[in-house]
Amino acid sequence: MGRSRKFKDKGCYVHTTQDGHGYLNALLLSLLEGIILLLRAVYLAILFLPCIVMAPFADSLSHKFRNTWLCVVRLTLEKAGPAFIKWGQWAATRPDLFPQDLCRELARLHAKAPAHSFTFTRMTIERAFGRRLPEIFADFEEEPIASGSVAQVHRATLKYRYPGQEIEPIVVAVKVRHPSVAEVIRRDFVLINFLAKISKFVPTLKWTRLEESIQLFAVFMMSQVDLAREAAHLSRFIYNFRRWKDVSFPRPLYPLVHPAVLVETYEQGESVLHYVDVEGNKRIKSALAHIGTQALLKMLLIDNFIHADMHPGNILVRLMDDEPHKQLFGSRPQVVFLDVGMTAELLREIDLIY
Numbered sequence: 001m002g003r004s005r006k007f008k009d010k011g012c013y014v015h016t017t018q019d020g021h022g023y024l025n026a027l028l029l030s031l032l033e034g035i036i037l038l039l040r041a042v043y044l045a046i047l048f049l050p051c052i053v054m055a056p057f058a059d060s061l062s063h064k065f066r067n068t069w070l071c072v073v074r075l076t077l078e079k080a081g082p083a084f085i086k087w088g089q090w091a092a093t094r095p096d097l098f099p100q101d102l103c104r105e106l107a108r109l110h111a112k113a114p115a116h117s118f119t120f121t122r123m124t125i126e127r128a129f130g131r132r133l134p135e136i137f138a139d140f141e142e143e144p145i146a147s148g149s150v151a152q153v154h155r156a157t158l159k160y161r162y163p164g165q166e167i168e169p170i171v172v173a174v175k176v177r178h179p180s181v182a183e184v185i186r187r188d189f190v191l192i193n194f195l196a197k198i199s200k201f202v203p204t205l206k207w208t209r210l211e212e213s214i215q216l217f218a219v220f221m222m223s224q225v226d227l228a229r230e231a232a233h234l235s236r237f238i239y240n241f242r243r244w245k246d247v248s249f250p251r252p253l254y255p256l257v258h259p260a261v262l263v264e265t266y267e268q269g270e271s272v273l274h275y276v277d278v279e280g281n282k283r284i285k286s287a288l289a290h291i292g293t294q295a296l297l298k299m300l301l302i303d304n305f306i307h308a309d310m311h312p313g314n315i316l317v318r319l320m321d322d323e324p325h326k327q328l329f330g331s332r333p334q335v336v337f338l339d340v341g342m343t344a345e346l347l348r349e350i351d352l353i354y
Helices: 002-057 063-080 082-092 100-110 118-129 181-199 203-208 210-223 227-240 272-277 282-303 348-353
Strands: 137-140 151-158 171-177 252-258 261-265 315-319 333-337
Touching: 002 063, 002 181, 063 082, 063 100, 082 100, 082 181, 082 210, 118 171, 118 252, 118 261, 151 261, 171 227, 181 210, 227 252, 227 261, 227 282, 272 282, 272 315, 282 333
Parallel strands: none
Antiparallel strands: 137 151, 151 171, 171 261, 252 261, 315 333
């Protein structure tokens, strides 16, 4: 009995000691996280200071000064990180809320967000698939063709699986997640949510329900971080639109799918803005409006699975007639939806109303 009791006491002592170490580690981690958040808050405050100070004079001083301020706003959002870049992309699509020149400047964020190094791209791909880059791709463009808030895209050519196989090379888009993007987004939303809580005490801002909308936006942003989830979304959209010739999505190329890397078919096309901005082409514009409206209504009312990030950078248009002599007005447009990491579904209660 004595030994048993002694063993029990010893066990309890060890268990208590381990709990003490665990508590101390948790305390140190919380303290470290608090310091990181404080430093991040100071960094953002200093970063946004120039555009805030310049803002009151943006309308009253010269046209050159306003253009400088617009450029400062865009560069500030780029430096601030993915959450702010995503906000800038959204703001660029809302000329009903923001000045036209600001929307035009922020539209550059749709495909020209800051990119990470090729060294990181190579390391991420090789770590994700357990093979060296030349073993997977016959050709790989080091310069990204586009960079968004969460990831950047490189064009590449898949290596033949069987040597001597006479098939056309498969050109692919390789989407690679930016470094530490999940942690940056999480910390930024902690800070933004803190400001939203404070806004409750401002009478004129109570009705905006900022905290709820920010939390919802945070969920959408975090859903984009997992590129394997985006691959699943692509497969679902492809199935939903399998009978539509006017709508297309990139096809994920399994097994080259990972939470940090997504290899998909490379889709040719021009940004939808090209057709919106160019004068004329009324038939093409009318067709695009019809296709876009019908596709959105199908997502919303039939499939209850909606592409929630349809800014111009994520919508390509290509003409389905390939003959070189074919004139523009004799061609039929096809819409290609990209970047489907951010999706939405209606709640059952709302769905029943429709």
